[in-house]
Amino acid sequence: MSEVRIAAEPRTEFGKGAARRTRRAGKVPAVLYGHGTDPQHISLPGHALMLALKTPNVLLTIEGLGNGAELALPKDVQRDPIKGFLEHVDLLLVKRGEKVVVELPVQLVGDVVPGGQVAQTAVEISVEAEATQIPESVELDISELEIDSQVLAKDLKLPSGATLAADEDILILQILDASVSTEPEAEAEAEAVAEGAEGEGEGAAE
Known part of the structure; x- marks a missing residue:
């Protein structure tokens, strides 16, 4: 599997405004959790993270944390529904040998x-x-x-x-x-819908 090293920065501001400022700076808000530890709020470089997430279940080595590098898997990736940019990522802490x-x-x-x-x-x-x-x-x-x-x-x-x-x-x-077509059934259903709509129109006219 693919393993990517990526540098993180602690995140101390929260809320929609803080998240927008983080994204404007080219970074992505993220939360690192697991193994019974308190969630760590971090930001990750947007371009590097986007490239890494092109690989399904990519293993990330998160560097720059106070307790040293941590291994993590992306668990929830939120993207803008229209533009597709990364909005937020949840990361699950894992250990070597862990299933x-x-x-x-x-x-x-x-x-x-x-x-x-x-x-x-x-x-x-x-x-x-x-x-x-x-x-x-x-x-x-x-x-x-x-x-x-x-x-x-x-x-x-x-x-x-x-x-x-x-x-x-x-x-x-x-x-x-592939030779069994459902087109006749679809056509019959469409005709029934059309007839029903036509009947409703006549009733309204009366």
């Missing part, structure tokens, strides 16, 4: 069988892994899946060192028959 539960993306590899269509219902899966050995993703080869087949969480081949932390019967995906 943690994280969400891994399910990455599809291979081509779907001719005439088949992939319907993926879960794009992430919860696994438990060592904090410093978290895989980047879970690969799922769909090339040998037949039409009407399903893949459940228990069917996934997890990376070495990772164990399933989710319900084993969660549906990950199924292979549908």
Whole structure:
């Protein structure tokens, strides 16, 4: 897994105004917590943090703290819904050798069988892994899946060192028959809605 060193600064001002000032200075407000310690309010360099968070479950080495460097995982990342910049980050303290539960993306590899269509219902899966050995993703080869087949969480081949932390019967995906179209049903439903609206209009006119 990826490990990134990043420098932190203590944060003594709180509230929306203080957070805006922190972001205007090119930094991101953050909270570091875990292991029964009091939460530490810090700020992190915005550009470096943004680059680091492009890697799922990146392990951060937080430097510049009074008690030395700390290892942490991002647990909650808040972004501006319109512009996408980082607004706030919650970081969970971890230790080497410690097991943690994280969400891994399910990455599809291979081509779907001719005439088949992939319907993926879960794009992430919860696994438990060592904090410093978290895989980047879970690969799922769909090339040998037949039409009407399903893949459940228990069917996934997890990376070495990772164990399933989710319900084993969660549906990950199924292979549908691409030749079976739902368009006639959709058209019939649209016609029924249109007829209903037309009937309401006539009633209003009366």
